[in-house]
Amino acid sequence: MLQKKGKWLQYEIEPTWEGIEVERILMEKMLISHRQIQKLTRMRGIVVNRRIAHLKMKLKAGDMLRVELFGREEYGVIPEEIPLDILYEDDDILVVNKAAGLSVHPNKPNQLHTLANGIAYYYQQQGIAAKVRHIHRLDKDTSGTLLLAKHAYAQAILDKDLRERKIHRQYYAVVHGRMEEEHGTYCFPIARDPRHGTRRMVSPNGETAITHYHCLATNGEYSLVECKLETGRTHQIRVHFRHAGHPLVGDGLYGGDPTLFPRQALHAFTIQFQHPMDGRQMQIDAPIPSDLQRLFVRLGLKE
CATH class of the missing domain: 3.30.2350.10 (Pseudouridine synthase)
Known part of the structure; x- marks a missing residue:
């Protein structure tokens, strides 16, 4: 199973992947793009058993493949204290119940009073240094469930799932x-x-x-x-x-x-998706707001 450990994404090679090259495992098992693999190679961010790996290396069952993916980031928007209704949260994703009348994200530089500003403030207060990444959008006056990724790796997987109509x-x-x-x-x-x-x-x-x-x-x-x-x-x-x-x-x-x-x-009122890290089937519901009731x-x- 894929695991997030600090700044690393790690995977202990299973017997079914024995004899397979690092590059193929990165792309097919860990779902890392070719572009990201090139970046990781330049920064020496691909490690097998604590040693720098090359992409054509063939791995054995039990080898530990680690990829440096989770560094600190800027929020991308100005943090602003805005009340949030958090429906679900873990290290990888956040699901909020967006209030009607609140835009999801700014449409111009330095804009305030959006959900993204509120999430940046929440991250700041929690000591989370991550860009605000929404997977889909809701219109300003539509209320309900909104899914966000807490890091680029989760975003890449969820974006793919959205394109493939799995969300x-x-x-x-x-x-x-x-x-x-x-x-x-x-x-x-x-x-x-x-x-x-x-x-x-x-x-x-x-x-x-x-x-x-x-x-x-x-x-x-x-x-x-x-x-x-x-x-x-x-x-x-x-x-x-x-x-x-x-x-x-x-x-x-x-x-x-x-x-x-x-x-x-x-x-x-509900969103269903597969968790980007462990594959769990998730269903998150948002209560009907009082004005609609x-x-x-x-x-x-x-x-």
């Missing part, structure tokens, strides 16, 4: 109208709207976007829908439901009624 995210949304089907899938490609700086639109020239949905409750005028993302395009749920004639309540950008709710009624009650919808 699963589910949302609650309140939309206008009664859904035509209780279950369904939207497969509308999404592109930038050339008439608007931030808006997206369904376009045949857009990127593939897939949203699965299940209607949980309806009062005829509004519906509570559970959504599962297969892809993660910007504003994907909001664009898909707008295109289907069911804009999200409160989502003025995409045709929802902003007088009924002060933000888009969207909450990322009140909306459910007001509209007669039950989660």
Whole structure:
């Protein structure tokens, strides 16, 4: 099993990898990129049994292969004290429940008042010298689960899993109208709207976007829908439901009624993924925020 020991990632060679070259083990077992291997070679950061290793060395069962991956880093943003709701944390990952109204990261130099600033402050207080690395994003006014990596190695693995659609995210949304089907899938490609700086639109020239949905409750005028993302395009749920004639309540950008709710009624309630270091299957849930719970009650919808 891969283990993180201080600044080192180490792996005791198992019999199935006996006779295999260091370079292949680094790439196939430890999932280190060719570019990173070149960097490690230059800095003499690849060691076998406490001796500098060369990439073509063939290893034996029981050999200890160590790679220097975990140095101290700058945060990348200005630390700022912002309350955090931490759902899960270990040496490698952090999952937080992002509040609505809070951007995930700065969009310009020295910007404050984002979740990233708050995480940098938390790291600072905990003595963690690591860059703030979010694996995916949530819109400013969307609440819920957000996954972050605490070091570049975990980020590389989780980024790969995200590209390969191995990270699963589910949302609650309140939309206008009664859904035509209780279950369904939207497969509308999404592109930038050339008439608007931030808006997206369904376009045949857009990127593939897939949203699965299940209607949980309806009062005829509004519906509570559970959504599962297969892809993660910007504003994907909001664009898909707008295109289907069911804009999200409160989502003025995409045709929802902003007088009924002060933000888009969207909450990322769970995320499922494989732990980047030990392979455990993880599921982290975020409680439904009080403003959304009140909306459910007001509209007669039950989660």
